[in-house]
Amino acid sequence: SYELTQPPSVSVSPGQTARITCSADALSKQYAYWYQQKSGQAPVLVIYKATERPSGIPERFSGSSSGTTVTLTISGVQAEDEADYYCQSADNSGTYYVFGTGTKVTVL
C-alpha cells in the first residue's frame, strides 16, 4: 500500500491561480485523478487521464504530471471553487485504490 500526500490547505484570492499537489513514488508509474467535494456534497470528478475534464467541468481546471507529483491547477479561481480536493490513484491491475489526504481550498 502507499499514501498520496497533499497539502492540507491552499488559500487564493479570486481571479488568481491555485495549484494543488499530490505526491507519491508510485505516481511515477501510475495515473492520478482529481475530485472536488463541496461542503455537504458528494465528490465530483474534475480531472481524469491526467489532463481530461469531464463534461460540465470548467476549462479553468487542468491537470499535469511530473515525476512523482501530479498537480491540479485552477486558473482564475472563483468563489464557487472553494471546496476540498482529493487526488486518487490505483495500481495497474485495478486491485488497490487510494485517495489523497485532501486539500481544502479557501477563496479569500
Place this chain on the structure above:
Amino acid sequence: EVQLVQSGAEVKKPGESLKISCKSSGYSFSTYWIGWVRQMPGKGLEWMGIIYPGDSDTRYSPSFQGQVTISADKSISTAYLQWSSLKASDTAMYYCARLTAVAGHWYFDLWGRGTLVTVSS
C-alpha cells in the same frame, strides 16, 4: 438519467447489523465496477472495496477486508454494503461510485449522494 441512488440515513446501535444500498439507472449496471467509499466526520475519503456486478468479482481494501461485505444484484441494478456487527467507529458517510476502467485508467466518474450511518448506544 445516469445516476446512483443510495438508501436513506440509518441510526443503529452497536452490535446491530445493517445493509445499505446503491441503485443504478441510465447505464448498463453489469458492465461497470461499483465502489464504496467511507468518509468519517470531518475526515477524508477512504476506499473500501469494489464489485463487478457482471460476475460479482469483489476486491477489498486491506483496511476493510473482513469488516464489511460488498454484494450486488444485477437483476435490480443494485449494489450493497453490509455490516454484521456495527461499532461506533463505523459512524460515517458512505458513498457508492461507478468505476470506469479503460486502458489502464481507473477512476470514479459517477457518485451517489451518500448514506449517513450513525452508530450510537
